[in-house]
Amino acid sequence: MRKRKIVPFSFLIIFFFIYLQPALSIASESTPLFRIDRINILVLFIIFCAVLLLYIRSARKGKKLFVRKITGLEAIEEGVGRATEMGRPVLFIPGIDELDEIQTIAGLSILSRVARITAQYSTPLKVPVNYPLVLAAAQESIRGAYLDAGKGDDYTPDMAQYVAGEQFAFVAAVHGIMHRDKPATNVYMGAFYAESLLLAEEGQASGAIQIAGTANPEQLPFFIAACDYTLMGEELFAASSYLSKESLMLGSLKGQDWMKIFLVICILLGVIFETLNIGGGFLYKLFIEH
């Protein structure tokens, strides 16, 4: 089993180093290997990784971790149940950004969990997307979830559809789906821009339960006004771990919380130092000047 895991990694490492070797040799001798102006980011990165790995390790050892209740995520199962009772589909939109956007990946991870629930309840699922790469990833996500739920036969690739590549053409297509299919539950998880309110208001008018989540702060007021539940910022990234309830995933959440406490302390110290004019702007230099 362990051997099976090592083989693909070894192959890739060899491939990358064969590819990297000539690239590295191109480098002139005068250019430094490390960017000294980014040392502050590197230090924070190492601290962050260390804290996260520490908590993942303690979770692996079986330590019980408490994670506060996120109402919006608790409502997902309730929303799917409602759709099942009403005999209507669940609509899931993983944002309108490309696959290289971390919010889209977070959205797809949540899609996988939602698809597992719709598979268990045999509820129709509709996932309109506006990038073909996201389409391929969404189809794989849904297929994997249906296979995990033992409902592989119920899966069809048309559950995820590429509807339009342009932002407002995408909105028009989703409005069409909301009008025709009347989904009972709409879930918006990912990166949204000007279309957030257009989608959420239309969903509100169609009478669906709506759960939204985005890390774009300027779109949050629209979702809060038009949706029943809204995940704000980091909750979107925590959603997959929260829904999975796997100790490894929850461990990384705890590590993230400790990093937040560390940053809050740094901000408070910065305020005190700057207000009292002590430390010679040390924290300012550490975080900003570089």
Add this chain to the structure above:
Amino acid sequence: MKNQLNTAIAFLSGFIMILAFFSANPGIVNFSQNLLTWVTIVGGISLLLGIVSILKVNLKAIQQRGKDWIFKLILVLFVVGMSVCGIAWGIEEKTPFDWLFQNIQSPMMSTMFSILAFFIASAAYRAFKARTLEATILLITAVIVMLGRTPLGQAIWDKLPSYADWIMAYPNLAVQRGIIIGAALGAAAMSLRILLGIERTYMG
């Protein structure tokens, strides 16, 4: 095996990007740029997937004469029509493709965007109902900000714009920064979970 290979690709690609961020070595930086070019190429090729998906789903609905099938027929005709125009005459100015884009697609997108004004009004009506203390504070704040950003607000009271600016620059910005810091940490933790292969649900 397939999932392990995917995880390995994700780990190595992420590792190279991190390395390129901290390194000034042109070899490493060029390599990371090459990776980004690969992403663009893969994205371009995958457009075919999107076209196949659109045609497959809509042709099936037309064949079955499903609800509103006529709209799907129009969509398929335009997908084919725009592609033919683009391939046959190019996409430069004064070509049939450009004419279709400027006179059909662009006005339709502007129309969709302009609906936002009505949706903002209906959402604001629901959000600003003074039912609780919090909702009342929100209502008062919103009135100050909205009036302060218009000439009418200035005409009513000349200090209103400065109060609106204060609300936007201090309480509003503080909350926004809190959300942004939280989201950035969340994104970094998620990236690390992906690189370490802990988070694999997005792969199916």
